[in-house]
Amino acid sequence: MTAEVTVGSLEQLRRRRSAKWRTFGDDVLPLFVAEMDFDLAPAVSAVLGEAVQRSDTGYPMPEPELGKAYAGFAGRRWGWELDPQQVTAVGDVSVGVTETLRLLSRPGDPVVISPPVYPPFFDWVPETRSRLFEVPLARDGDGGYRLDLDGLERAFATHPAAYVLCNPHNPVGRVHTAGELAALVRLARLYRVPIISDEIHAPLVLPGATFTPFLSVPGAAEVAISVVSASKAFNLAALKCAAVVTGSRRMAQVVGRFAFDPHDRLGHFGVLASIAAFTDGDPWLDALLGTLDQRRTQLGKLVEDRLPAMRWKPPEGTYLAWLDASAYGTDAEPRDRFLTEARVALEAGTRFGAAGSGFVRLNFATGPEILEEAVVRMSAVPVSPGD
Secondary structure, rough: OOOOOEEHHHHOOOOOOOOHHHHOOOOOOEOOOOOOEEEEHHHHHHHHHHHHHHHHOOOOOOOHHHHHHHHHHHHHOOOOOOOOHHHEEEEOOHHHHHHHHHHOOOOOOEEEOOOOOOOOHHHHHOOOOOOEOOOOOOOOOOEEEEEOHHHHHHHHHHOOOOEEEEEEEEEOOOOOOOHHHHHHHHHHHHHHOOOEEEEOOOHEEEEEEEOOOHHHOOHHOOOOOEEEEOOOOOOOOOOOEEEOOOOOHHHHHHHHOOOOHHHOOHHHHHHHHHHHHHHHHHHHHHHHHHHHHHHHHHHHHHHHHHOOOOOOOOEOOOEEEEEOOHHHHOOOHHHHHHHHHEEEEEEEHHHHOHOOEEEEEEEEOOOOHHHHHHHHHOOOOOOOOOO
């Protein structure tokens, strides 16, 4: 039997003080924000406990251990060989993306994104005084999504300042194929468009799919940087540590011009936890992926049996389900109804762009009993009149 990661009871989880468990009342099942309910990886718990025991709560010092740890992790997991010295620690993925955009763009320059996509993408671009240029994902015949390469070529031909890629793609769970990424590199090189690849969900590719690090694609290193973190796969959002990875002298020079000392925005515990996760966290991560695969299967059966009006394609990566709930209303109405009528908190699809109207995003990184109870509650909500 495949090992599983452990999760506390609902009563134990409600003792947590994070946003997931304090945003709503105790009568609500929170499956909205991307925060897992599982116990920490033992390697992470151990290093944090040891740091507290020795009162090691000072300033962070990520080099050279963080780069070495991530290079070792990438080599084991994906066969990607990278130079540890081209790993620059930053506080979180948003810092890595926005600070790179500041260097690549001027006020008013277009920056391309592909909605539906992680909501901060819509904030990062205007924060850098650039303007959004949306090229939505294309739909497959089976209800899935993929990069709209034709649309991206038209956009790239206008010479935008950059393209921000989500790889794997949140919220739809698409793991872009090596062929798609190679085609994207060709367009980026042809039209000289830099690419920033947000790869925070990279360790969370589920059985049946294969992750391709963007910088491992031939030619990508000359035009791209990747932003990575242990925070999503190991549930470390509170600890503030991510990294910008480059693969060429040209892109390393861009990162070298950051207008701040990256250490100023790091968390010492984040550095310690990330190094431990990347170095010794493989067994726990393997168990996590097996557990998430089980939850994905469980959710598919529950949706089929209990929510026949709902449509979805199981994700290839992440622990997020992108559910077409348009039978329950448009815009954010499905999210609102499931919250008020079923006391289940989900993310409204409209947070991910206009293409998310009528969708909800559900976090299935929880225990089987909680997931079943949530769907049972949702099943009591009637579809909208006329559907």
